[in-house]
Amino acid sequence: MTRSADTHCPYCALQCAMTLTPTDVAADAAADAAATPVTVAGRDFPTNRGGLCKKGWTSAELLRAPSRLGAPLVRGADGVLHEASWEDALDRVAASLRGIRSEHGADAVGVFGGGGLTNEKAYLLGKFARLALGTSRIDYNGRYCMSSAAAAGNRAFGVDRGLPFPLEDLDDADTILLLGTNVAETMPPFIGHLAGAQAAGGLVVVDPRRTATARLTADGKGLHLQPMPGTDLALLLGLIHIVIAERLVDLDYVAARTVGYEAIRRSVASWWPERVQSTTGVPALTLRRLARRLAAGGNVYILTGRGVEQHVDGTDTATAAINLALLLGLPGRVGSGYGTLTGQGNGQGGREHGQKCDQLPGYRKITDPEARAHVARVWGVSPSAIPGPGVPAVELLRSLGEPGGVRALLVHGSNLVVSSPNIANVRERIAALDLLVVCDFFLSETAALADVVLPITQWAEEEGTMTSLEGRVIRRRRAISPPAGVRDELWILAELARRLECTATFDTEPELVFEELRLASEGGIADYSGIDYAMLDRGEAVYWPYPRGGTGTPRLFADRFAHPDGLARLVAVSVRSSAHPAPRPGELTLVTGRLLEHYQSGAQTRRVPELADAQPEARAALHPSTAERLGVADGELVELSNDRGTVRCRARLTTDIRPDAVFLPFHYGDEQAANLLTSDAVDPVSAMPEFKTNLVRLARLIEI
Numbered sequence: 246m247t248r249s250a251d252t253h254c255p256y257c258a259l260q261c262a263m264t265l266t267p268t269d270v271a272a273d274a275a276a277d278a279a280a281t282p283v284t285v286a287g288r289d290f291p292t293n294r295g296g297l298c299k300k301g302w303t304s305a306e307l308l309r310a311p312s313r314l315g316a317p318l319v320r321g322a323d324g325v326l327h328e329a330s331w332e333d334a335l336d337r338v339a340a341s342l343r344g345i346r347s348e349h350g351a352d353a354v355g356v357f358g359g360g361g362l363t364n365e366k367a368y369l370l371g372k373f374a375r376l377a378l379g380t381s382r383i384d385y386n387g388r389y390c391m392s393s394a395a396a397a398g399n400r401a402f403g404v405d406r407g408l409p410f411p412l413e414d415l416d417d418a419d420t421i422l423l424l425g426t427n428v429a430e431t432m433p434p435f436i437g438h439l440a441g442a443q444a445a446g447g448l449v450v451v452d453p454r455r456t457a458t459a460r461l462t463a464d465g466k467g468l469h470l471q472p473m474p475g476t477d478l479a480l481l482l483g484l485i486h487i488v489i490a491e492r493l494v495d496l497d498y499v500a501a502r503t504v505g506y507e508a509i510r511r512s513v514a515s516w517w518p519e520r521v522q523s524t525t526g527v528p529a530l531t532l533r534r535l536a537r538r539l540a541a542g543g544n545v546y547i548l549t550g551r552g553v554e555q556h557v558d559g560t561d562t563a564t565a566a567i568n569l570a571l572l573l574g575l576p577g578r579v580g581s582g583y584g585t586l587t588g589q590g591n592g593q594g595g596r597e598h599g600q601k602c603d604q605l606p607g608y609r610k611i612t613d614p615e616a617r618a619h620v621a622r623v624w625g626v627s628p629s630a631i632p633g634p635g636v637p638a639v640e641l642l643r644s645l646g647e648p649g650g651v652r653a654l655l656v657h658g659s660n661l662v663v664s665s666p667n668i669a670n671v672r673e674r675i676a677a678l679d680l681l682v683v684c685d686f687f688l689s690e691t692a693a694l695a696d697v698v699l700p701i702t703q704w705a706e707e708e709g710t711m712t713s714l715e716g717r718v719i720r721r722r723r724a725i726s727p728p729a730g731v732r733d734e735l736w737i738l739a740e741l742a743r744r745l746e747c748t749a750t751f752d753t754e755p756e757l758v759f760e761e762l763r764l765a766s767e768g769g770i771a772d773y774s775g776i777d778y779a780m781l782d783r784g785e786a787v788y789w790p791y792p793r794g795g796t797g798t799p800r801l802f803a804d805r806f807a808h809p810d811g812l813a814r815l816v817a818v819s820v821r822s823s824a825h826p827a828p829r830p831g832e833l834t835l836v837t838g839r840l841l842e843h844y845q846s847g848a849q850t851r852r853v854p855e856l857a858d859a860q861p862e863a864r865a866a867l868h869p870s871t872a873e874r875l876g877v878a879d880g881e882l883v884e885l886s887n888d889r890g891t892v893r894c895r896a897r898l899t900t901d902i903r904p905d906a907v908f909l910p911f912h913y914g915d916e917q918a919a920n921l922l923t924s925d926a927v928d929p930v931s932a933m934p935e936f937k938t939n940l941v942r943l944a945r946l947i948e949i
C-alpha cells in the first residue's frame with residue numbers, strides 16, 4: 246500500500262512542486278521516519294514544469310539522515326549536551342526565560358527567525374516574541390538575504406513582492422537583464438524561463454564571475470558583463486546616463502506614472518560611459534549596446550539577485566535597477582517588468598508576517614498606530630501590549646551578552662554562526678549569553694553551541710503554506726509521520742507560551758494559525774484575508790494581495806503603484822567611495838556565493854551523501870594568472886585572511902573569475918566558513934551586511 250502527498254521542495258524560493266511517496270507505510274505508522282523510505286518525483290507546476298535540481302531530487306535523504314536529532318538536548322553541569330525529555334527541556338527553557346526577564350527586562354530575550362519557516366510558523370513566532378516574551382528583539386536571517394531589495398521595492402513601488410508578475414511571463418521575453426544572480430546553479434529549473442530571451446539573443450548577465458548562468462549567453466545568445474566587484478551601482482548609473490543622453494526614456498510613462506525624474510537626470514549627469522568603463526572595467530561600447538537593447542522595445546525584464554544586493558549600498562543598487570526599469574517604462578506593463586529573485590524557501594512569506602524587527606503581520610509597520618490597533622484586536626490585547634520596533638539582525642547579534650543587550654536567544658530556522666557576517670565576533674557574543682535555545686533537525690554549528698536544542702519536524706512531516714518568489718501562496722503537505730521524538734515548532738511555541746503564562750491564543754494546527762494570519766493581514770500590504778486552505782488544495786493559483794471577497798493579484802502595478810498617490814518614486818542615488826575600497830597591493834576582493842549542490846549554510850545539504858560527495862569542502866576559486874603570481878597550484882592549500890579572520894581551504898584554478906578577485910562558497914562551517922572574512926558593516930537603509938566585496942590576502946600554505 247502506498248499513499249502520496251503533493252508538496253514542494255524544502256529548499257529554495259522556486260518551491261518546485263514534487264510528489265512524495267512513502268514506500269513503507271507500516272514503518273510510517275510506527276512513526277519511524279528513519280525507516281520510512283520516501284520517493285521524490287518532480288510534479289508539473291508553472292515554475293518547475295516537473296523539473297527538480299539535484300538538491301530537490303535528493304531531499305528525502307534529509308528525513309533519514311543518521312545524524313538527525315531524535316530527542317531534546319540539554320547542556321549539563323559537565324558542559325555536555327545530554328538527551329532530555331520534552332517536559333524537562335521546555336521547563337528549563339521557560340524557567341531560564343522567566344529568570345532572565347525578571348532580572349534584565351523583556352528585551353533581554355531575543356528571537357532569531359528564518360526565511361525557511363512556513364507562513365504559519367513565521368506568523369506565530371512574531372506573535373510569540375511580542376506577546377509571550379514581551380520583547381521587541383526579534384529579527385531573522387532574511388535580513389542577510391532580501392532586505393536591500395525589499396527596502397528598494399518599498400521605497401520605489403510602496404510594496405515589496407519579489408516578482409510582481411508570474412514567473413511564466415518571462416517565457417515571452419525578448420530581453421532579460423540578470424544582475425548578480427546565478428539561477429543556473431541556485432535554482433536550475435528557472436533557466437527554462439530564460440530560453441525565449443536566450444533564443445532572441447537577449448539574455449544579459451552581469452556578474453564578476455563567468456557563472457553557469459553567464460555561460461548561457463555564449464554563442465551569440467546574449468551578453469556577459471564582468472564588472473569589477475562592487476561597481477554594480479556605477480554600472481547602473483552609467484546605463485541610466487546613456488538612456489537619458491540618447492533620449493531612450495519612455496517620457497509618457499515617466500510623466501504619467503512616476504515622480505522624481507529631474508533629480509535622477511541630475512544624479513547621473515557625470516556618469517558618462519567612459520567614466521563607467523574606467524570604474525567598472527566594462528567597455529563603454531558594451532554599455533551603449535546594452536542600453537539600446539533594453540530600450541529597443543519588445544518584452545524586457547530587469548531582475549536583481551543577491552550579487553548586487555548583499556552590499557552596504559545594496560538598497561541604492563537595487564534602487565538604481567528599479568530607476569532604470571521605470572525610465573524604460575517596464576514595471577506594470579504586461580510582458581515587461583522589474584523583479585528580485587528571492588532566495589530562501591519562504592523568503593517571501595517569511596518577510597511578511599512579523600518576524601522583522603519593525604514589522605507586524607500583513608507587512609505592516611510596527612510604528613503605525615492603525616496597524617498596531619488592528620493586530621492588537623486580532624490578538625485580543627491592547628495595542629500597548631505590543632512592543633515597539635526592535636533592532637535588525639546584525640545589531641541584535643552585536644548586543645548578545647552586552648550590558649543592556651540580549652541575554653537569552655531563541656533561534657528558529659537559522660544556522661547563524663555560519664551564515665552571519667564576521668562570525669568570529671558572533672561566536673564570541675554567543676558565548677557571552679546566559680541561554681541559547683536552537684530549534685533544528687540536526688546539530689548544526691549553531692545548535693552545537695546551544696544550552697538547549699529542540700529537534701523539530703521537517704517539511705515532509707508537516708502541513709502549512711509557503712509563499713514562492715512570485716508571491717504565490719502554496720501548500721506544504723505531510724507525506725509521512727515525524728519521528729516520535731521530534732515536535733512541530735507551532736507546538737513548541739504554544740507550550741512555551743503556556744509555561745510563560747501568556748493568555749493569548751497559540752494554536753498548534755497550521756490551518757487554524759493560517760486563519761488567524763488571514764485576519765491579522767487583512768487590509769495590510771500583504772493581504773491574505775481572501776485565501777484559505779481549501780482554494781490552495783483545489784490548486785488555484787493564488788497571489789497576494791488577495792482581499793476577503795476579492796481576487797488575487799498575479800500582476801501588480803497595472804494601473805497604479807502602492808504609494809497613496811499611485812505613483813512610483815524615482816529615487817536619486819549615488820556612489821559612496823567608501824562603500825567598496827579597491828584592493829591594495831597584495832589584496833584580492835573576496836566574492837562569496839553558492840554552489841549547485843548546497844543550500845544556504847549547508848546545514849542540511851552537507852548531510853546528504855550525494856551532495857556532500859560532489860562538493861565536500863570549500864574551494865577558493867582563483868584565476869590562473871593570480872595563482873601563478875602567488876605561486877599556488879590547483880588543489881593546493883591556501884589561506885585567506887584579513888583582520889576579521891582566516892579561512893584555510895584548497896585552491897581551484899579557473900578563468901571564470903577575474904584576476905583581482907577570489908570566490909569562496911558560503912556553505913561550509915568551522916575554518917572553511919567564508920563569513921569569517923565578511924564585514925558586519927551594514928547598509929544604512931536595509932541593515933544588509935557586506936557579504937560580497939571584502940578584501941583579503943591569500944597565501945599558499947605549505948603542507949607538512
Ligand code: SF4
Binds near residue numbers: 298434
Ligand atoms: Fe528545490 Fe530550488 Fe532545486 Fe527547485 S531549484 S528542486 S526548489 S532547491
